[in-house]
Amino acid sequence: xxxxxxxxxxxxxxxxxxxxxxxxxxxxxxxxxxxxxxxxxxxxxxxxxxxxxxxxxxxxxxxxxxxxxxxxxxxxxxxxxxxxxxxxxxxxxxxxxxxxxxxxxxxxxxxxxxxxxxxxxxxxxxxxxxxxxxxxxxxxxxxxxxxxxxxxxxxxxxxxxxxxxxxxxxxxxxxx
Numbered sequence: 001x002x003x004x005x006x007x008x009x010x011x012x013x014x015x016x017x018x019x020x021x022x023x024x025x026x027x028x029x030x031x032x033x034x035x036x037x038x039x040x041x042x043x044x045x046x047x048x049x050x051x052x053x054x055x056x057x058x059x060x061x062x063x064x065x066x067x068x069x070x071x072x073x074x075x076x077x078x079x080x081x082x083x084x085x086x087x088x089x090x091x092x093x094x095x096x097x098x099x100x101x102x103x104x105x106x107x108x109x110x111x112x113x114x115x116x117x118x119x120x121x122x123x124x125x126x127x128x129x130x131x132x133x134x135x136x137x138x139x140x141x142x143x144x145x146x147x148x149x150x151x152x153x154x155x156x157x158x159x160x161x162x163x164x165x166x167x168x169x170x171x172x173x174x175x176x
Contacts (some may be wrong), residue, residue, distance in 0.1 A: 014098040021091040021160050033113040034061050035071040038161035039120045042169045045145050048079035049135035056150045068116040080137040081126025090117045090161055119161035121168050
């Protein structure tokens with residue numbers, strides 16, 4: 001298991017965050033507020049073009065009756081028009097807000113919430129759901145991906161997910 005402390009520039013409220021990279025991560029699904037996926041085709045990662053923040057990992061907030069895995073399936077289809085061929089847990093981030101309680105409409109519980117991360121393999125890009133939130137998704141090579149904030153913010157998880165995707169790509173090449 002890899003554990004590291006990080007700060008996120010996308011979160012305006014004072015906070016601390018612990019990243020846990022561990023495929024054996026087991027969290028009570030009701031504590032997971034959001035789920036995200038590092039989805040690969042070979043070594044290339046699929047990213048969603050989210051109008052409010054640019055290129056980002058597919059994912060988002062869990063709806064009340066969803067499991068974290070169902071959130072990934074829904075968000076990946078909505079944002080990228082595709083589904084996973086392979087899906088596995090990667091780790092999670094424990095996000096703790098510091099200081100005063102944020103306003104009522106703040107999207108995360110106070111003081112602690114869990115963001116779940118997965119890795120997966122996809123065959124191709126589809127057409128995202130008609131939405132004012134996202135544009136056309138795109139695959140990025142590892143070199144291109146490392147220049148993007150959404151990957152730099154989650155570098156340790158990205159590197160572990162890429163390792164797993166490479167193993168799958170090698171095994172699939174052997175079967176071809």
